[in-house]
Amino acid sequence: MKILPAGQIRNIDAYTIKNEPIRSIDLMERAAKAFTRWFTTRFSPKYQVTVICGTGNNGGDGLAVARMLNEKNYKVSLYAIKKSASASDDFKINEKRLEGLIHINKITSPGEVPEFSTGHIVIDAIFGSGLSRDVEGLYADVIRAMNNSGNTIVSIDIASGLFADRHTFSDIVVKPEFTVSFQIPKLAFFMPENSRYVGDWYIVDIGLMQEAIEKEASDYFMLTDGFVKSELKKREKFAHKGTHGRALVMAGSYGKMGAAVLCAKAALRTGVGLLTMNIPRCGYNIMQSVVPEAMVLPDEGDHFLTSYGDVSKFDALGIGPGIGQEQETVYSLMQVVQAFGKPLVIDADGLNIIAQHREILEVLPSKTILTPHPKEFERLAGKWSDDFERLEKLVAFASENDVIVVLKGAHTSIALPTGEVYFNSSGNPGMASGGTGDVLTGMITSLLAQGYLPEYAAKVGVYLHGVAGDLAAEVTGQIGMIASDLIDFIPDAYQNIR
Numbered sequence: 001m002k003i004l005p006a007g008q009i010r011n012i013d014a015y016t017i018k019n020e021p022i023r024s025i026d027l028m029e030r031a032a033k034a035f036t037r038w039f040t041t042r043f044s045p046k047y048q049v050t051v052i053c054g055t056g057n058n059g060g061d062g063l064a065v066a067r068m069l070n071e072k073n074y075k076v077s078l079y080a081i082k083k084s085a086s087a088s089d090d091f092k093i094n095e096k097r098l099e100g101l102i103h104i105n106k107i108t109s110p111g112e113v114p115e116f117s118t119g120h121i122v123i124d125a126i127f128g129s130g131l132s133r134d135v136e137g138l139y140a141d142v143i144r145a146m147n148n149s150g151n152t153i154v155s156i157d158i159a160s161g162l163f164a165d166r167h168t169f170s171d172i173v174v175k176p177e178f179t180v181s182f183q184i185p186k187l188a189f190f191m192p193e194n195s196r197y198v199g200d201w202y203i204v205d206i207g208l209m210q211e212a213i214e215k216e217a218s219d220y221f222m223l224t225d226g227f228v229k230s231e232l233k234k235r236e237k238f239a240h241k242g243t244h245g246r247a248l249v250m251a252g253s254y255g256k257m258g259a260a261v262l263c264a265k266a267a268l269r270t271g272v273g274l275l276t277m278n279i280p281r282c283g284y285n286i287m288q289s290v291v292p293e294a295m296v297l298p299d300e301g302d303h304f305l306t307s308y309g310d311v312s313k314f315d316a317l318g319i320g321p322g323i324g325q326e327q328e329t330v331y332s333l334m335q336v337v338q339a340f341g342k343p344l345v346i347d348a349d350g351l352n353i354i355a356q357h358r359e360i361l362e363v364l365p366s367k368t369i370l371t372p373h374p375k376e377f378e379r380l381a382g383k384w385s386d387d388f389e390r391l392e393k394l395v396a397f398a399s400e401n402d403v404i405v406v407l408k409g410a411h412t413s414i415a416l417p418t419g420e421v422y423f424n425s426s427g428n429p430g431m432a433s434g435g436t437g438d439v440l441t442g443m444i445t446s447l448l449a450q451g452y453l454p455e456y457a458a459k460v461g462v463y464l465h466g467v468a469g470d471l472a473a474e475v476t477g478q479i480g481m482i483a484s485d486l487i488d489f490i491p492d493a494y495q496n497i498r
């Protein structure tokens with residue numbers, strides 16, 4: 001699914017209005033209906049609803065929603081902030097449609113800012129994607145009062161005061177519990193810095209024309225079920241273990257063999273044909289007894305990796321979880337990436353080693369997959385001042401180094417050397433605990449071994465990992481969930497997507 005800036009969404013609106021054709025007021029009606037449908041399935045008419053409108057089209061949506069909720073027997077109080085005489089045409093039409101139905105309370109001065117009694121659901125329809133400058137004055141007074149009221153807020157399209165496509169410097173922004181957005185996700189939703197200005201967000205379909213969406217170019221996408229499903233490889237009837245790839249994972253050190261074990265189990269559950277674990281000697285008994293399906297290639301070093309063997313017979317290589325940064329390990333990593341010569345997966349200490357020895361970046365095979373969490377990415381690419389700048393750095397790093405960067409987090413973002421970025425939509429905060437990153441490395445390595453091209457191994461791996469986390473959380477809850485639970489749910493994740 002494409003993520004588009006407000007300007008391009010406006011083009012799609014205009015195209016739909018012209019070519020469907022549909023009058024813009026009817027498109028607004030359709031948007032308001034889609035919002036109302038979402039709202040009525042979540043909140044019953046026992047709730048009192050307060051709708052706060054601006055006078056642009058977002059405000060027009062708010063008026064239409066107020067009318068629809070009134071028809072469905074919700075008790076609705078309605079306010080419009082009217083600082084100037086100007087209002088959009090569709091706002092004015094909706095104003096007329098409300099005559100005799102609900103009174104519109106005008107807010108024209110600070111004294112008219114409502115009190116917001118508790119227990120209301122507040123619908124935020126002040127500004128949408130047309131926000132053009134920081135919020136101040138009367139609008140700021142209303143937004144502060146809304147945020148301080150303690151009521152549940154639902155924003156229409158996007159929280160008022162939040163810029164859809166760039167960093168928002170001001171903190172005068174509505175803090176909704178839910179954002180219900182029209183058809184196309186906004187880039188702002190994927191930025192951790194905006195978490196309190198987005199809440200849980202949902203996309204509702206308002207029937208914008210597909211051909212119009214296709215015409216608009218974008219480098220940003222959201223990974224969805226449909227996309228991943230279409231990329232999953234099927235098992236052939238006459239398949240054998242050799243058909244599904246040979247993977248080598250170099251992982252673990254004394255005190256960090258758990259990382260190697262998690263990575264191994266995840267690679268196997270993701271379907272690799274044959275798995276070999278290259279680990280320091282201290283891990284030999286652990287690996288053989290805990291993961292009997294994996295073959296073990298013990299290193300000469302007792303406590304950490306000191307060398308590497310013949311890598312030519314492997315289809316995929318994953319390196320990094322728990323390896324530490326001893327000098328011999330650094331040297332082995334430098335050598336093995338060149339000896340392997342094909343795209344591989346590098347994680348954790350493998351990335352920290354690269355940050356310390358940047359010359360390795362020069363010799364990485366094209367489309368190697370790097371899987372940093374934000375701290376590891378900072379070591380590689382330097383600091384950023386906000387999340388939009390972080391995204392710029394991500395895109396630049398991937399294209400300058402011809403690598404695929406999987407920047408992990410709540411909406412893991414996968415940057416390709418082409419400049420495209422795919423934001424993940426699966427997963428939950430229960431996954432923020434030690435070891436889940438090792439699981440991801442095992443999964444992506446496994447997919448590479450099974451013949452997925454690096455770009456698809458990254459996308460399918462990240463999405464599947466999040467689905468496994470979501471399924472695990474349904475059973476364990478988010479708080480008690482651990483990385484091993486996630487591994488147990490990889491088979492179900494496959495079943496779920498298929």
Ligand SMILES: NC(=O)C1=CN([C@@H]2O[C@H](COP(=O)(O)OP(=O)(O)OC[C@H]3O[C@@H](n4cnc5c(N)ncnc54)[C@H](OP(=O)(O)O)[C@@H]3O)[C@@H](O)[C@H]2O)[C@@H](O)CC1
Pocket residue numbers: 009010013027028031054055056057058059060061088126127128129130131132133134135136139156157158182206208
């Ligand atoms: N996309 C779709 O498919 C559909 C979109 N629809 C809806 O339309 C919404 C976009 O509507 P929109 O373009 O009229 O802009 P909107 O957000 O209402 O604000 C514009 C007004 O606010 C003003 N203003 C801006 N910033 C300000 C500030 N800081 N402080 C004070 N004023 C400020 C601005 O003034 P100006 O900048 O012109 O001075 C103008 O008057 C979209 O989010 C969705 O809800 C649906 O109805 C149909 C399908």
Ligand SMILES: Nc1ncnc2c1ncn2[C@@H]1O[C@H](COP(=O)(O)OP(=O)(O)O)[C@@H](O)[C@H]1O
Pocket residue numbers: 348372373408409410411412426427428429430431432433434435436437438439440465
């Ligand atoms: N809030 C969150 N929502 C969804 N996924 C998350 C969240 N926090 C972390 N994750 C996922 O959990 C994994 C954590 O990886 P990482 O930080 O490397 O952990 P570790 O090093 O302990 O294995 C990543 O795949 C990340 O995307």
Ligand SMILES: [K+]
Pocket residue numbers: 058124125126127128155156157158159160
């Ligand atoms: K809004």
